Amino acid sequence: MSKISIVIADDQMLTREGLQTILDLEENMEVVGVAINGEEACELAERLQPTLVLLDIQMPVMDGLTALKKIKASCPHTRILILTTFVEADYIVEGIAGGASGYMLKDMDADKMIASIRDTVDGQFVLPASVANKLAARMNQLADDFGRQKRAGEKPIKLTEREEEIGRLMLKGLNNREIAEALSIAEGTVRNYISGLYGKLEVMDRAHAVARLQGLFPSLRGSIIVQRETD
Structure with missing residues (x-):
């Protein structure tokens, strides 16, 4: 089995060294x-084309979310896990929309x-439970907003x-x-079908498309794979 090649990106030396020691x-x-x-x-990432990039959000020169989009453009087969110490719903949504494979x-x-x-390397989109809960709450809020708009007379x-x-x-991750x-x-x-979906759903990115699709298919809410906090 070939080795999983990894790039670590974090402005904190202790985090970089700790992760490298573990890996x-x-x-x-x-x-x-x-x-x-x-x-x-x-x-x-562009030079090494690694299997995976571990990417911090808050970094100098260029933040992680901006780097995420650039890496996905130049390295479409590289998977990216966002590293974070805090859970902000907007960061989660933006990271997923940018192509992150998880947090x-x-x-x-x-x-x-x-x-x-x-x-992640096996192709799963896995979130820690605390992150998934924040994401689910945000997606449900957007879906509920869509539902209210629909009930108010929006065209089906x-x-x-x-x-x-x-x-x-898409709803399954x-x-x-x-x-x-x-x-x-x-x-x-x-990609062509998803572009057409964006037009019909009147959205500009995948995260908002998922939120609106949850309004259309409410039975599939919460279908993202969630990592258990304890064994």
Whole structure:
């Protein structure tokens, strides 16, 4: 099995060194680069094309959310876990909209960190329970706002069968590549359908699209995979 190559980006030396120490103990993981700001993270990711980037949100020169978008543009196959010590709903939504594969709390136990990394590399979108709860509350709020607008006389949204299939998979946390594989269609075709969904839902990004889709498919609320706090 090939090693999981990882870039760590955090402006705090103790965090960088602590993470590297933990990861270096894993036989199939290798820290190939360390960055102290978002700009360095982008440069390392583009040059090294790692399997995973552990990316802090608040960094000098370039913040993590800006770096996230740049890395996803230059390294579409690299997965990104956002590192954070706090849970702000707007940061969570913006990170997901930017293409993050999940969030990881800096104060998590080492075993849970390793499990989060493995799950992310395996294609899962995994959130610590505290982050997932904040996200669910925010998504439910947006969905409720949409429901009130709809009841107030907004025109009903009509989706094609394929758009509905893709919308339901988006609600389950699948990215474009995973949706394409699930439906046996090209990833470019998925992007075209999602662009059409944005237009019908009158949104500009994936996070708001998910919120509005929750209003259309309320039975699928809370379908994001949540990491348990305790075993």
